Amino acid sequence: MAGIVYLCEKPSQARDIARILGATNKTKHYLSSSDVTVTWCFGHLLEMASPDRYGEEYKKWTLETLPIIPDQWRLDVRPKVKAQYKAITQLVDKAGHVVVSTDADREGETIAREILDCCRYQGQISRLWLSALDDASIRYALDNLKPGTETEPLYHAGLGRARADWLVGMNLTRAYTVVARTQGYDRLLPVGRVQTPTLRLVVDRDREIKSFKPVPYWDLVATLATDGGETFAAQWQPPADVADDKGRSLDERTARRMAQQIEDAATRITAAVTKRERVAPPLPYDLGTLQQDASKAADMGAQTVLDTVQSLYETHKAVTYPRTDCRYLPVSMFGEAATVLDAMHRTYPDADAAIAQADSQRRSRAWDDTKITAHHAIIPTTKHADLSRMSAAERRLYEMIRTRYLVQFYDDHKYDHIILSIDIAGATFRATGKAVVVDGWKAVAASNEANGEKINNARLPAVSEGDVCRVAGTEIQAKQTRPPAHYTEGSLIAAMKNVASMVSDDRLRKILKDTAGLGTEATRAGIIATLIDRGFLAKKKKKLVSSDAGRALISILPGAITNPATTAAWEQALDEISAGRITLDDFVARQANWVCQAVDQVQQRGLNVPKGVEPTAQKKCPKCGKPMRKRTGQHGSFWGCTGYPDCTTTAQIGSKQRRKNAAKG
Template identity: 35%
Template sequence: MKLVIAEKPSVAQSIAAVIGAAVKKDGYMQGNDYLVTWCVGHLVELASADSYNEKYAKWQYEDLPILPSDWKYVTSKGKEKQMKIIGELMKRTEVTELVAATDAGREGELIFRLVYEKLSCKKPVKRLWISSMEESSIDEGFRNLRNGSDYELLYQSALCRAKADWIVGINATRLFSVLYGQTLNVGRVMSPTLAMMVEREENISAFRVKPFYTVQLDLSGFIVSGEKLQDRKEAETLQNACDGQNVTIETVERKEKSEKPPKLYDLTTLQREANRQLGFTAEQTLEYVQSLYEKKLVTYPRTDSRYLTEDMKDSVPAVVETIAGFFSLQNPPVNMAQVIDNSKVSDHHAIIPTRSVKGCDIHSLPFGEQETLMLIVLRLVCAVGESCHYAETVITAKCNGVVFNAKGKTTLDNGWKAAEILYFARKKEQTQEEKDTALPPVDQGEVFSAKATIKEGKTSPPKHFTDDTLLSAMENANNAMEDTERKGIGTPATRAGILEKLIKTGLAERKGEKKTKHFIPTQKGTSLITVLPEAIKSVQLTAEWEEQLKQIEHGTLSPLIFLDGISHMTKDLVSTYEIIKGTDILFSSKTQSIGQCPRCKGSVVENKKGFCCENRDCGFALWKESKFFTAKKKTLTKTIATDLLKKGRASLTGCYSEKTGKTYDAIIILDDTGGQYVNFKMDFPAKKEARNK
């Protein structure tokens, strides 16, 4: 019997339906000599710092760096039941082989292998590696299961990524939080991404708007423009010199050009397009396309490839024929050669619709999924289409010895853009082609009478980052040209989460209206980047780390060498970093701190429910409705909380005794052991004094 372990319950159900495991049990399905169960995302994760030593529950500079030599793993909170079910299934004597059916990628491999290792399973493993949840794809995948050992390097790469994030995140976050007295979340990829945001905002702030002036000549049917001038008086002089004067056409150049179809989507380009066209965040697009994948409507989404493989050339045209109907296109051209390149496909090919879209009522899908699917459908139709052909005309003219220009564009054959035009028509939006203007036919030597005007403009500052442009910057951290190798930070699967974590931790925010929302670093985020050393915020260094993770996956770099480098950098950071003077102003907080957190040295602030550490990962909190106080018919006030944080103790008068019904006075002592809840002890100095007399 084979035990199949999927990543999610919905995926497990799809697999079970294909392989005949139809009997539902508690936490798994059974049938046809198969057991099918599932993880719930990450069932096993790297243990917290305090699992290595209880003293790490409190954040102290003296304890840094924390560098585990023997890594520990724990079952994720709330997922213990499913972990137990998997463990029991693995131990069954009739189970002779496991099938890893988690998502076919780096994170999916990690999810399965951590469960396998945590449960100390030794049974042989096969790997299901598919790019679609269609029944035919699942069926073919099970007929061609691969050896689990083939993915050992992928697992090592994923594990190194997780450990590197742990080392940098735990140590750097604690270091800077302790030194600067408030929670400052630092991450291996998160901090360089924030640094790019801060740099962009600095460039915007430093930008000084400059006016410029362009003299334009209206030649009764088209306009020619002169060069941009910085001086208005110079522009006025030129305007006066040309107004009402003869203008001679010097040259008329007409060139026919073509524009090749766009490439297919990988996850990042899909997220960018969805942000531009629809205003979806990267996280939203990932959720929508993942749901479409699980509904068997698109192929595997977490891919970094924009091409298909040779074995797909015969199956894709049928899909194109089906989806062309979405745009009322008849007999669309299908040039498969321009979308196939085996050398540019690693784990998974580009994202395309599956054959299941044929029977799909697209309007029954939730709005976000509907729009995302339409983008993927449109891109496939365009990518296999013919080039767009157009004529570009450039006219130069002279007036009083000064050269003026005009440029026009006329579409000759829409080619692949025909589908795009229909898509935008459906959305009642203009395409760029509809905005382009054609020039009227004119001849060299023709003379016109000019009406001169001045068009005033202003130089534009750099634009704030959007999900679209920030994803692009993360993907191309080394600013490579289109035909050279790009080096990015993060992966297609993790970038969306990084952007959301920047917002969640208060280091950045999204601002804007309607579709266009910008990433703006907060005052706290800007201050953090100001004090971070280059090693932590360097985009280039982080991109090199990502390249090293790829090298581990390909077997050209040892995991030990990679982690030694991360550990060495962390040791240097802790031992050499010196607090920057004058940062009290940088890290001033609008929320008044009532004291220092005894665990992480961050700030404790008041909210509706209690007095909590600003660091959400720390967990320290003094709850106003704590049973310790309510049982005594007392309230945990701000004064009491302040005394507990400052002195470790506070006086409490008139405490009610549930046993006697009487009241008494006591000293409340803070007894925090770093657990989920803060504990208290009581001291009775009055009784001690009485005994001493």
Template identity: 35%
Template sequence: MRLFIAEKPDLAKAIVQGLGGGSRKDGYYDCGEDYVTWCFGHMLQLLDPEDYDERYKNWCMDDLPMSHIPWRKKPGGDDRSQDQLKTITGLLKKAASVVHADDPDEEGQLLVDEILEYTGCRLPVKRILINNNTTAAVRKALAAMRDNAEFAGLSAAAEARSVGDQLYGYNLTRAYTLAARSKGYQGLMSVGRVQTPILGLVVRRTRAFNAHTKACYYNVTGQFDVQGVTFPGRYQVAENDPVDEKGRLVDERHAKGVAEAARDRPARIVSAVTRSKEQHPPLPYSLLKLQTDASRKYGFKPDQTKDITQALRERHKLITYNRSDCEYLSDELHPEAPAVLAAIGKTAPVLAPAAQRGDPAIRSRAFNSAKVSAHHGIIPTETTADLANLSDGEQKIYLLIARAYIAQFWPQHLYDQTDVVVEAGGHRFALRANITTQPGWRVLYKNDAGNDDLDGDEGAVAIDVRSLQDGQAGSCTGAVAEKQETKPPPLYTMATLLSDLTRVAKYIRDERLRKLLLEKDKGKEGEHGGIGTPATRDSIIATLFDRLYLIEQGKNIVPTKTAEDFYDALPDQAKFPDMTALWHEQQKAIQAGERDTLSFVTELMGYVAGEVDRVKEQGLAIQVDLHPCPTCTKPLLRLRKKGTQDFFWGCSGFGGGCKYACEDKAGKPVPKTALEVSAQHKCGACERGLARRPNPKKKGAFWWSCSGYPECKQTYPDRKGQPDYSKAKTAA
């Protein structure tokens, strides 16, 4: 019996169909001579420090660095995942051979390999590579299986990254946190190979914004009339013009002189060239691109968008795999177009006319198997539903995904592009003009303001100047020099931060490391030297917000003071993307068999140990704002309200009897307003004054309590601003 092990149930089902069918059992399919089972993502996880030694439950600087080599793993996930692992283990005992059927990438390779190692499996193992769940694609892959040993390097590289991330994060997080707490800091100084560079991006961008000093430059624009065609032209900087580093005029007198020289002078067309152009529709969505658009259009947080796509895929079966980092589609998916377009029309009537106008015979650039990675782009399935039964967020995300798919079957956007150079008064001016000849797919996006996919050539205007020809004469009817002010780099929004995470290589100062990071994403559409993955970026950003390193000011994302202090205390290697680039270089060597995982981890621990020693010796240069308890002066602690994401502040002297607590606002305690004790209204039980309190459960309502609480627990309802003595109660 061959045992196929797939990453997810839907892939297992596709394999069953490719094998000719089978019967569903508890946790697997019986296909006669073959059994097919599945995982739920990673079924195993690395042991935590306290699993190796109980003393690590308590954080202590003397115990650092922690170095559990060799590392071990344990079953992870929920009960469902652990039960499925038992099913796989039982099937392995019955099998004669195994077929590794996970995603064709590093993590996918590790996911099954680590199960085989954990269970001590010594059976022959084949590898099937499937990145498209259609029956035809699965059958093609079944006929081209390879020896799993060929892919050992992928698994080893993923293992090295996983172990490295754990040891790096655990050790440095504890070291920095303990050093900060020695100065009175109460939170967690969380460090991660991806998390900390993301924080660094936001800190540096915010500081550049705040430190920006305005400077002036000048744009000279001429207005021209040539053979009855009127158009503007932008002055083209000439040699020896006074310009800044971006080639902009910086001398007001010179700029006005150019305008005056050209104004009301004869003009001549130096060149006029018209070319027919075509614009492809936007590619289908990857998760990151979808998160970016959902943030820009609807203000959705990245993790919110991921959760919505998870529901659309698993609960409603309306979209394909939702965590893809790819925007392309396999060639085998093209024949499914008529059925998918029809399903979109039934599910979303608002898109039915557009889906019906789509031509399934059109094969857009999106259909390119050579550019598909472990998964193809996110597209609708042939499953239908009633859009009205989906949540508002599910409707919005489904419509985005569906529109992008429909666009693949609409005609190209065609336009004529005309580049004009005109001369007047000894100076040259230029214009680029675009005129649409066939709107094509852009009709679907006509109301989508701010969409980068719609942006044409920067500065191009919609003026028809196609009739202009070289040598034609006319005049410059006007020219002005306009003063402009330089602008700082804009603060991050969620959409622009997500976008920047795909191209952080441009922020690496070491040229060799920058090239390494770019090489990592070679051939990936939408990734140009990025950090993190589409499946993890949203949770990492959410963590930075949860730990109050980042906050939102309107739509902008900025760091807190604690985050900036923490950033300043870190070494450059931690707060820039350099670590990811260095690891990529070493993981390439692991993939090629030129080094092993153990040597990588051992070398990394040398760096970690050195950084821990530095922190032990030098401490952490961080300023901490302590908030004393107004009752007993002991420090207040910021605590999370049970079962919520909200915080409050409580006295650290709670164990000694101080019960002071107050609300939280932007990470700071909001002092309680002192109760005003009435001199007129006395407690009927002890004769002390009563205090009128607002009812937290009902706006505008009040109640009265004894100022002698907690010794006296007498309370009274409020009646027109007076205590109602007839309804006195003793609080529990």
């Protein structure tokens, strides 16, 4: 027996755990002591087998061989990691106890468990559930191993995700590509369970912007003066018959008549309301909100944020597990607050005043056991960080994370929201202002927003109901409605997270939870990067825009494939598997049935390539009349009929055409 084998996700993780366990004997494939072995993967060592591994007939892309629904799913060892896989299987064969020590999430569970399944391991399985990689956190996790049965549903969810991706990608990519070729569209039509609906979000937004027609409106602002000589601005509230649903005046002449009407008119304060507002500190970060804020504040791409915060977690041990979708903290961690604050204080040797003034006994709403998912929010660890070893991007993200934690120990921000209603010649005007009462947490992390509502920070004079003012001036401000903003990586991440809020279909809205989204915290950045790499999206400065190819793809594919709500419902089902409420077999059976219906539809009805999507093959077959497309053989390019193999007609490409092809590269 090899004693206890700890199976980690990557070498760096294995080294950290081995150091605490005293496994100092080093080999190429593992670290060990007399009774403990720590080995590692390189992410997924196994990958889903390609369709041709299920039969020779699947080597060619034809509609007749679809759908491909495996009876027994196959995994292949990735070629570059065969030596490491072999070493792990030899260790597992001799082990009586394996501790799954991969990242504490769905994919981490799958990386380890799929190896154990392939090895047909029958021994004891425990789970090392790490929330951070500093020494104290590792020791705590080692002393509190979970039984393997507790986290096994995560593995089933991981298998469900992989199999759903395979079924959709392999079958529908083939189906739509093959049919599109018969209509002269000679391009790969990649269909992804998450990538395709994500692309549609951007395409729909770009179309909305392109078709947007600005509507002019006019604001009338009056400058009012009190008897004491103080002035303030008030805005006209136009009546419904000349305003849109947002209260904006759509008639310039009416606004200008009103401006003339109120000159030297009697003015009276009809209501003066002061509301004391309090704003709690913003919750600590999950990965998605960190990506959104870093996109706004530092123009950092989503993948860059993920890679950077992963380095803060793995290399610097400065923050807790980053691939989390939770913004709350367990109550049990409140007792560590003073230690974390002290570590932060030591990180800043010039004695950061904001940390020194924090009240470690103040418990904010962030500590709430009922809101904890598989992980808690991203916060600093109890290990003080060495800023000199961090890159500029790492320091920036660490500062953001530590500030979000720090504000939990400050009072609420309090201010008076003042609303004045003014009657001027029978018309209603309104003035708003803000008077800060207690800075609270905003002394540490300033913001001009309160509960999502932007408040005018202008100070208003001390006036009361019934007071009289005079009109000191008027201004007509000509404005236009604006189109929605282009997506950025940050705002697209937010849209992917909150697809449920964008669903118009009543039936789907009832099915989806408020938190239903596309992908997971760990995968969204990679999905966006893949769409950019494939040329379906482009990044122009901070904006994400769809390419011609991206818009064409969404135009060709039916709505059932591109609908973000469909994929969000699937992702929600994966969460149900993780929670043990539905089975893997049921989920995969439903996915297979859906794919069969989608393939049957394209087989029966073909594909509608809409106008504006240019086919790549313009030449028609002289024998059967079907489009011909360019192919490449041993002797160069030639025209081949898209009716192949029923029609085998070919034609040479002339020298003029070859020169054009060469010029295009």
